[in-house]
Amino acid sequence: MTARMVRMTVLGLLALTCCASQSQFLASKQPTATEVALARGRFDLNCPAATATVLSSDYIQPVVQGPWLDAGVTRAEYTVGVEGCGQRKTYVVMCQDGSSTCFAANSQGGSP
16 A cells, blocks of 8 residues: 555544544534423413424634644534524524533524
């Protein structure tokens, strides 16, 4: 095997490992994100019977990265729809790596 093939194989394996860990991170935070959005939605809609659906998820990496500098934290971002009592709202939920809590923000901005 040539050196180039070895490098390409190693890079490919690293990419697969990275994607798997990102998927695992997103999957691990999704239940908490859904519950946070649902609690906020039930309050905003004044509807205890509301239900939540995850519409999308994304893995957010720190803006500044390098071999000697890693400023920032990784985050999971979810868009969660909450529906009930004839109303709907969409929330963006952020979950920080290394933390067990998440924050739900109204995706439309401004007042609810």
